[in-house]
Amino acid sequence: MHTDPIDIAIVGGGMNGASLALALSQAGLSTALIEAVSLQSEQRPSYDDRAIALALGSVRILQRLGIWTELAPLAEPIHRIHVSDRGHFGIARLDSAAQRVPFLGQVALARDIGAALNRRLSQAPNLRLLCPARLRGFTQEADQVRLRIDQQGQQLGLGAKLLVAADGADSPIRRQLDIPTRHWRYGQHALVANLTPGRPHQGQAFERFTDSGPLALLPMPGNRCGLVWTCWDAQRDELLGLDDAAFLARLQQRFGQRLGRLHSLGQRAAYPLRLMQVRQHYRQRVVLLGNAAHALHPIAGQGFNLGLRDCAVLAEILSSGRSQGIDPGSPTLLDRYARQRDTDQQATGLFTDLLARLFTSPLPPLKLGRNLGLLALDLLPPLKQALARRAMGFR
Numbered sequence: 268m269h270t271d272p273i274d275i276a277i278v279g280g281g282m283n284g285a286s287l288a289l290a291l292s293q294a295g296l297s298t299a300l301i302e303a304v305s306l307q308s309e310q311r312p313s314y315d316d317r318a319i320a321l322a323l324g325s326v327r328i329l330q331r332l333g334i335w336t337e338l339a340p341l342a343e344p345i346h347r348i349h350v351s352d353r354g355h356f357g358i359a360r361l362d363s364a365a366q367r368v369p370f371l372g373q374v375a376l377a378r379d380i381g382a383a384l385n386r387r388l389s390q391a392p393n394l395r396l397l398c399p400a401r402l403r404g405f406t407q408e409a410d411q412v413r414l415r416i417d418q419q420g421q422q423l424g425l426g427a428k429l430l431v432a433a434d435g436a437d438s439p440i441r442r443q444l445d446i447p448t449r450h451w452r453y454g455q456h457a458l459v460a461n462l463t464p465g466r467p468h469q470g471q472a473f474e475r476f477t478d479s480g481p482l483a484l485l486p487m488p489g490n491r492c493g494l495v496w497t498c499w500d501a502q503r504d505e506l507l508g509l510d511d512a513a514f515l516a517r518l519q520q521r522f523g524q525r526l527g528r529l530h531s532l533g534q535r536a537a538y539p540l541r542l543m544q545v546r547q548h549y550r551q552r553v554v555l556l557g558n559a560a561h562a563l564h565p566i567a568g569q570g571f572n573l574g575l576r577d578c579a580v581l582a583e584i585l586s587s588g589r590s591q592g593i594d595p596g597s598p599t600l601l602d603r604y605a606r607q608r609d610t611d612q613q614a615t616g617l618f619t620d621l622l623a624r625l626f627t628s629p630l631p632p633l634k635l636g637r638n639l640g641l642l643a644l645d646l647l648p649p650l651k652q653a654l655a656r657r658a659m660g661f662r
């Protein structure tokens with residue numbers, strides 16, 4: 268049986284795919300979201316207990332998507348950011364009052380962001396949720412993309428004018444299309460866990476540079492903190508294998524006493540770190556989104572913030588195309604998207620890569636340079652303003 272193709276099929280219901288699905292449903296485009304892991308599952312890798320720093324610009328996008336009201340009570344505002352280099356003199360501080368904004372950002376658990384997105388998705392108009400269901404293959408034709416989907420053993424066919432690949436950093440769709448990427452591994456892992464500090468965090472986020480890489484503590488509700496600790500690959504198993512007391516003692520030694528005694532450690536998880544950026548954003552009715560298009564070092568908490576800006580622009584272009592009767596998979600619209608998003612994606616990738624390399628390097632000239640840089644940042648308001656704007660998600 269042949270039915271008319273829908274406007275857009277999104278593969279991947281992680282934070283980026285789910286956000287785009289909501290935005291497109293609001294714009295009245297007929298959309299299907301295909302996600303392999305059940306929305307009800309407690310074990311969705313995209314929605315674990317990692318703390319996500321949301322820039323002010325991202326909070327505004329989530330407000331427009333209608334999920335911020337539900338998420339706000341579960342999030343903690345960041346009022347100050349404190350950047351330091353372990354054992355050296357450079358320190359920089361960013362302050363929401365000095366920047367004349369209500370907060371520099373907000374921190375929420377990926378799990379809570381997922382729950383809020385999923386509740387909205389299940390009520391969204393114009394949206395067909397295929398979940399759990401897995402894309403098995405697709406064929407690009409002149410007027411549509413034909414998808415082959417496995418929904419719990421049942422084989423489905425679906426036609427869409429545009430296929431959005433939001434299927435993660437290892438994107439099977441990107442691989443099938445053989446889209447070239449720029450990529451490398453940092454030889455590091457990010458260890459993530461939540462804990463309680465001995466003193467109130469007072470909405471302060473800490474970024475501390477150590478000889479194995481950056482270590483961040485993000486403020487969370489209930490005076491909890493989200494830890495992101497970068498370590499070399501060779502240190503990963505040892506750090507994961509320590510008991511809680513030994514792990515906290517090692518962490519305390521790295522972080523210092525600014526927040527008092529660290530305790531009540533939650534579950535630990537580790538993620539390999541890499542940089543990946545696509546060299547081409549779309550190909551014949553298929554566009555890449557979120558981690559499928561760019562995977563970044565989490566040093567500056569930019570990955571999802573960048574993906575959300577991509578979602579907002581793609582939804583706006585497709586929505587205005589709809590009102591002009593333009594095919595959502597047409598090269599005119601996809602080219603407009605690629606041109607509008609390329610600069611931000613390149614600049615954000617470069618910014619995080621530079622930070623990751625500069626602040627991990629043990630070379631004495633670079634160590635001295637970064638300490639002078641931190642000092643300059645603290646003393647020069649325009650420089651500080653520029654960094655604060657980037658941290659808040661404004662370009």
Ligand SMILES: Cc1cc2nc3c(=O)[nH]c(=O)nc-3n(C[C@H](O)[C@H](O)[C@H](O)COP(=O)(O)OP(=O)(O)OC[C@H]3O[C@@H](n4cnc5c(N)ncnc54)[C@H](O)[C@@H]3O)c2cc1C
Nearest residue numbers: 279281282283303313320402434435557558568570571572
């Ligand atoms: C330690 C750490 C800390 C971070 N901190 C921050 C932060 O503070 N701020 C920030 O902005 N970002 C942060 N990030 C980045 C952020 O987590 C990612 O950018 C974001 O989660 C990527 O979401 P995504 O939807 O693009 O991809 P994913 O979450 O990988 O989702 C891909 C989805 O596609 C589905 N899928 C794949 N193949 C198929 C298929 N064939 N059929 C159906 N479904 C399929 C998968 O099941 C999955 O649900 C951090 C990342 C890490 C690792």
